[in-house]
Amino acid sequence: MAAATCLPLFVLVSVLMAASTSPSSAAETPQELLLDFKASLQDPSGALSAWSSSTPYCNWPHVACAISAAANATVSVSISLQGLGLSGDLAASSLCRVRGLIALSLASNGFNQTIPLELSRCASLASLNLSAGAFWGPLPEQLAMLTSLVSLDLSRNSFEGQVPAGLAALGGLQVLDLGENLLSGVLHPALFGNLTSLHLLDLSRNQFLDSELPRELGRMSSLRWLFLQGSGFSGVIPESFLGLEQLEALDLSMNNLAGVVPPGFGLRLQKLMTLDLSQNGLSGQLPEEIASCSMLRRFEVHDNAFSGELPAGLWSLPDLRVIRAQNNRFTGRLREFPGGQSRLEQVQIDNNSFSGGIPQSIGLVRTMYRFSASLNELNGSLPDNLCDSPAMSIINISRNALSGTIPAFKNCRRLVSLYLAGNGFTGPIPASLGDLQVLTYIDLSSNALTGGIPTELQNLKLALLNVSYNQLSGRVPPSLITELPAVFLQGNPGLCGPGLPKDCDADAPSRRRQGLAVAATVASFLTGVALLAVGAFAVCKRLRGSESSSSSSPWKLVLFHPVRITGEELLAGFHDKNIIGRGAFGRVYLIELQDGQKVAVKRLVNSSGKLTFRVAKNEMEALAKIRHKNIAKVLGFFYSGSDGEVSIIYDHSQSQVGSLQDLICAPKLTICWKDRVRIALGVAQGLAHLHHDHAPQVLHRDLKSSNVLLLGDELEPRVTGFGIDRVVGEMAYQSCMSSDLNYKCYVAPEQSCTKKPTHLMDVYSFGVILLELVTAAQRPASDGESVDVVKWVRRRANVTDGVSQILDPSIASAATQKGMQATLELALRCTSVVPDRRPAMDEVARSLQAISFASVHPQTPMLTKSPGTLEP
Template identity: 30%
Template sequence: MTPPLPPHILSFFVFIFLTSVVSSQQFLTSEQTTLLNLKQRWGNPPSLANWNSTSSPCSWPEVQCRNGSVTELKLDSKELTGPIPPFICDLGNLESMSLRDNYFTEEFPKVFYNCSKLVELDISQNVFFGRLPDDIDRLSKLTFVDFGGNNFTGDIPPAIGNLSALTSLSLYQNLFNGTIPPEIGNLSNLVTLGMAYNEFADPVMPPEYGNLSNLKILWMTETNLIGMIPESLSNLVSLRSLDLSMNYLEGEIPPGLFLLTNLDTMFLYLNKLSGNLPSVIQSTNLTQIDIAMNKLNGSIPDDVGNLQKLEVLNLYSNQFSGEIPTSISQIPTLRIFRVFRNKLTGEIPPEFGLHSKLESFEVSENNFTGKLPENLCAGGALTGVIVFSNNLTGEIPRSFESCVRVNSIQLYNNNFTGEIPPRVWTLLNLSSLRLTGNSFSGELPGKVAWNLSRLEIDNNKFSGPIPSAISSWEKLNVFKASNNLLSGEIPRELTTLSELTDLYLDGNSFSGEFPSQIKSWNSLTILNLAGNKLSGQIPASLGSLPNLLQLDLSENQFSGQIPPQLSNLRFTNLNLSSNKLTGQIPSELDNSVYQNSFLNNPNLCSNSHISNLHNCYTKSSRKKFSPKIIILIIILSSLVLLLAILFALFMFRDRLKKNPKPKPNRTTWRLISFHNLDFTEENILSCMTDANLIGSGGSGKVYRISVGPPRGFVAVKRIFNKKLDRNLENEFSSEVQILGSIRHSNIVKLLCCLSNPNSKLLVYEYMEHQSLDKWLHGKKRKPEPGLDPHFVLDWRRRLQIAIGAAQGLCYMHHDCSPPIVHRDVKSSNILLDSEFKAKIADFGLAQILEKQKPGDDNMASIVGSLGYFAPEYAYTTRINERIDVYSFGVVLLELVTGKEPNGKDGELNLAEWAWKHHGESDSIVGVFDSDIKDSDTYMEEMSTVFKLGLICTSTLPSSRPSMKDVLEILRRCNPFDELPEEMKEGRDEFDVAPLLKRERYVTRPDENDGVLVAQV
């Protein structure tokens, strides 16, 4: 037993203990005072309401203590504003401070230098600006630094390489525009390095970064990197995640890069990368490889099959050639396989799906031959079979009847044969079945999948009648069955499909009369029955379809008169040619707009001299009067006319001698063509009348002019009508220069231009559905010709339009050399063809970046359209692609919300309103357009597009994604499950929530025409 301490020693220890407690209590009281002063300096924010003088700071959620002293201060997302007070470092034992996601607006606070024990500092997602100080290495004990999501500019100071204790350094998403310091390579303890989303001026990756032997994450997305990937990166033996996406790297990937034995995740969206994939890939821990959307070439290495933990392999949109290694199909963990849009050949390995649970299989737009793998659905997880535009043969495997999760099967443009396995038609989740351009045969089923909305079987060998049970295909939107062997009568039940919008049955052998009563086609916009054997009268009920825009009944045996009810519709395309129609054309259709709509109907007549048709007045006159009376009328009329001419010559003979009539001044037009033309300038000039006028704007008028088959119509834009001013001349020159030299399916074709000293004519392909804004907002104003006020754009079409427009802008920004900036992206400049395919139009303000000269403000002074132009564009003459991204973001918000871009009577514009709603509401449902808000199936897609619109309209240009990224997100938006893996998993590095949270600032120029930001 230990003997008791002597009384005097025991007293000594009690004294020491009590002294320590008192001292600690006094110290904590002092720190409490410091914290309460901080609260007061920051305006007593409600988020710190629990900070009070009656409780211990160590009990506050934002404060951590050790031994009775504050060691950690976590003030994330507290909506704090103002400067950082210097007395914050009176917290003498403070080791960790996080001020993430607030509204601090000042230069880098050097007050942190006084926090002598600070090892972790997070000031990310604020509005700090200016340069990082050159003596930042005074914070010598730091192990964790996050300066991301601010507005720091200039160079990253080399002194940062002296912070030898650092394990994590995050500088992402700032405005750094200087060099990338090689001194960072000295940080031997570094585990995470994030420098993404900066626009470095000398963007060569320093080879010294290969010295970072402990580095696990290297994140340098969109940093303007050029040149080759340094060979030294092969020394990063601890690397797990490498993201060099959205850059301009070139050359081959270093052969040793995939020898990194600890690499877990690889994201290599290496824009502009060329060369061969390394022949040796032996990392056994790789789970994801994404090198999509580049210019990589060569074959896919066999060694990829050695990656036994690989889950995702994305190689699409490159120039890979050769065959798919069989070993890839044997990887037991493979879920996502995407190699579409390459130059791959040979047969698809038959073991795909046999060894792993495939979820996505996309091999379209290659040159594959042979049959489809039998076991694609063996794992029960496949959601899509996308193999279109290859040379595949054989029949659809019977095993496809077990594809219970598949929602999309796209086999079009191949050489498949045989019948569709019966249960494929009724797969539980199937919504899209596209079989166009094969040699499939058999009859149509009576029952299809409950959710099937798109069925395309045109250009095949399907036969037999349309089953009367087609009334059960209730969700069908698009039914394309052109050019098959279908026969029999068109069943009345077909007209009960209320959601049908596009119906193509042309090029078959249908006979009998068309159903006279049409019950539920209120959504139908296109009806094509051409090239059949239909007879009887054209149903008058067609005239009651509120949204019908295209009607083609040509090459049938319809008889009788044209129903006058068809005059109620405003057709963009009408073709009743080659039938047996009789009588007079209804007066509303009897004009030059429908010049070619009634050909080869001998017993039709016209009052407006439509070519190839009799004049109705002449015919009726011949029936009423005998031939003798007609001859007498003609003789008397001729005599009267002759006497009138002689009298006129006699009366004005002297005047004509004294004042001879000047010779007519024939205006000479100059024509420049950019495509093969099937019309002449006379076709255009003779029809420039008000009857053909379809629109007008600040710079001129637009006409719809018929030029005959096969083109039908063209759109003619007349720029000004008098002497052109300088801006209008610039617009004309810009449009001709750009549209005359670029070709893309999502950019409107400029066919030719005509000019004379007083007028400029631009002749484009005609877009049947005109502009997007008329479909979104036309119902809110007086209807215009060609626009039905009751038509509703469903969500599928809106997403299709967004993707098409993004493809056009992506081509301009990333595939044109030099890049082209449109500068006036808006919904009225997005035109829609007969299938609602979007095309970018109106390049009057567009500018080729390479040709922009400093100080040239002629074009830069025109800032586009109110509500669409980016904030920085109002005060700077610098032009870059980010202004188009902002404008396109507004268009995305229009598509989702249905709102117009401009606020009225002092209201917020659409972008400001959307940000405000996002900040104030927990639910996103309230923003959706009333026309689409009930589309529960697409709720996630609409939410994603809304959020994408928010990010595109970020106030800071550097916060906006590129059009290449915008396009990729939109393409993967349907279904949401097929978004890129890094987005689905929500990695912290790619988290968009902080971007949305902090974008409530206004921009202003600095003295160097840069960008500073101040809190609203």
């Protein structure tokens, strides 16, 4: 009995002794293996400093352990190192020997390497997340060895090549996210034939894929989320998609799909909440069965060639929040909304052929904040309750055939934008608009409105008030006439005021003037005689002087704002002593007028030949309509008929302290981090206005730090030099830009091989400015020649401790570190070589707003939204 009990004890002691004397065995403990893994990492923030041999590994930060209740009491280990700023060469072999490792997240770091093949030995892994980890290279076939995987997230990296067909071996996989990479080629049908357990499949934003939509996707009966947007898919939507009964979100937008939506689409998709077919080449009529998707929240089919009527039942779906069907060929009447039962928030149906009246029930939809139906054939009058929704912020029903009077809109307390241009509205402008405190944009142009401009509109902080081409009359309120471009008032012969063709005092009868009529006549006669004599002398003198001067076509001065300036003053101001800047398109002069006001004049070089006055005037009028606090105001232009030369006249603030380039190129950039973020935010908001808020869209195309002016002690930024390509023409623009070598680093790499410019080129240029603000532009020479900031930053980012060498050391501190790193990451996204990986300017502005808020309130964490998050 004693021997029987001692034998197990002897064996146990022997094992313990062997473990204590064997180095290889000791190294196999989870604690030591994880410390080996930590040793392979670069951890500049010390996030893993608490990992030590003196503390049980299950108590380490970023490590979680779970002990099963089974008899063997196995330990399951989950490691989450997401967003810790880690880099280095991963010691995956040590990591994979940790028993019970079921979850590993290395997301949002900067490893800058291929996937270590040793990761395929982590046999127990159920979840692997390498998203946004700066990984690159081909996807290794060895990933198919991780047969226990349930979730695989490799999104937002730079993986390239084909998707390995061997991944089909992962039959238990429920999440496969390969979005936002550089994957290419044709998708292998076998891959999807076997992955029948998938709940989420994301192949979005892989622009180099060259594949039709695989029919095998329809076999994934468990699929709930399918994201294929922006990946170059072609062909038609397979009929097999009709059987995806568990589908909740389907995004096929921004592809090259053609043909019609399969008949019956939606009949069995009772769980579908998001449907996005936008920006393709789809055509035909949408199936009525789409209205069977009773849980649908977002319906987006804009920018296609759909025709016919929208499915009748669509408008009455109980959970529908968004309808975006603009830029198609839809016809028919708009259906009535189900009143208080509707949860619609946004309806955009611009640029179609809808007819009939605006639904009378629109004001009963309490959640509606945007109704946009411009460029249609709508008729009738506006419903009195159009703006009764307490959330209504944007109304755009311009360019229709609407008539009648404009309602009082007294309940529109949140109305920001009101666009009613190009209709047949009559009657007065409602004075009640002046009571809507947040109303900022009003366009009532090209109607038949009568009466005066209400003085109550002076109560608003307007960025736009366009009342041109109506039948308005009377005096323009003083504060409005000083702020509005003249083009927003033109086409109303009855309007009068300073700077307008009609003087308000000219028609006012005066008894005193009538009583002195005779005296005035006599005085006028004598004065006329004197003036004739002086005039004759001046004409003779000018004719004699013209004999020795070269003949030229007259200059034409066009002003959009009331400015006391003459063509002679401008010509006299084109002197070298007045030059304050030189660029690809010419010189900038600072000219002081007789009344002490200063204007900045950019004298453009037009190398494409003669530019007609009519073309120049049309383009300049469009630029003069742009109003934003961070956009320089265009006052007018000066035109030479001899060579088509155009000089743009900008407003010059007395508080202007120079350009952003002046500060960056100073011997020492002294502005603090908070001010740098504020400057960047102002520029981003100005560009976002050009790209997204102004209609039509305006591209800058010459954005650089010298075109960002700074005003006052607060260094308020103001963007200038925008839209010059529209004035000089594309040929002249390309010629000037190719010769401007000093600013080549601001130019997006795709510009030389792309026929059509895009807003993403401006985003690239803005990213360069962000890098200048983060680095203070203190870039050393490389091999005897200077390098641009984008190349310099990317080279630094690839070396050990590179980030700390990139950030401006004069302001880099514990308090600013997080904000500077977030801005650096944003700048690198903006300057991505792949255009589709760059964020839009409105997204950039939102990100900078969060960074700016955190710089003022450092105790508040910066909340950022993952690009892969689905909005409901």
